[in-house]
Amino acid sequence: MTGAGADVQFHTIPNVNDLNIRASVESGQPLTFHAGYALDDGAERLEYATDKGVIKIRRERARPSSLQYSFTGGYTWRSARDEITTRFGLSHDMHQIYSRIRTDSFMESAVSSLYGMRVTENRPWEAALCFIVSQFNNMKRIRGTIRSMVHRFGDDIETDGVEARLFPSPEAISNASVADLMACGAGFRARYIKNAAHVFAENPELSSMHGLEYDELKKRLMGIGGVGDKVADCILLFGYGKHEAFPVDVWIKRVVEEVYFNGKGQKAASIHDFANERWGKHAGYAQQYIFEFGRRNKIGVRK
DNA sequence: ACCCAGGCGGGCG
């Protein structure tokens, strides 16, 4: 039993329900930009790199509430299970969340269309990099740029003859030149990326400040050059699990104006207020359903 | 050819 890829042992996470893996990884969240997803007749598979190793997930059609996984790198079966549990929000109470965000017929449609989509919780630095790259950019190019950075700056790991790369560390990106980052397709964001990488590398406590309140943490993040209001909210939501965050991008603005303001233009601040009043501590979940449902159905797009 | 993209910082009024 030797040779490339031989003998990968799979473990199981039982009783996983209300999880739409595909929607969770194809809805503009960090995994959209660097993970690999595949679906065939018998099963769906997902593979993604973290800062510690590579996680593989498999779910067979015949056993839909059982998640199978394997790992390489610095994981144990326990820590890999915890990584998956956190990453996919397996402890989120989806029934509670849905009961709070299905406030109207639009949200009913969005939830029913994307049922099981999770707000994923990624590493803070990973979220920061992905969403800085996302500014004034499109999905395909964001993906190409992040993948290129993983390829060029992620550490190699080799386990059982299988080689892969980790998600690039802040140190590695900080040490790259602006020209190198632009060669990955980062464009004018290259200097923001280098700066943010430097800040995360020099302030490792940033990566474990989940205990701070939303306001305090947002202030901290917006102090990083290249991180503004929208990207800070994305890092709070997708990097620290702050579900009250409601990032307002061009899609959210368009859809919310169309659905809730009769097509009338609103300032970002009033959209924030509206979301906080309507969805409170679950606003981030509402945001993810509005974003993806609106984008898939091109709601509010003119012409 | 042309407009747009999960924005941000800087400069001006």
Place this chain on the structure above:
DNA sequence: CGCCCGCATGGG
């Protein structure tokens, strides 16, 4: 403050 502009570059 609030508004306006440039910014790199590929996708549709």
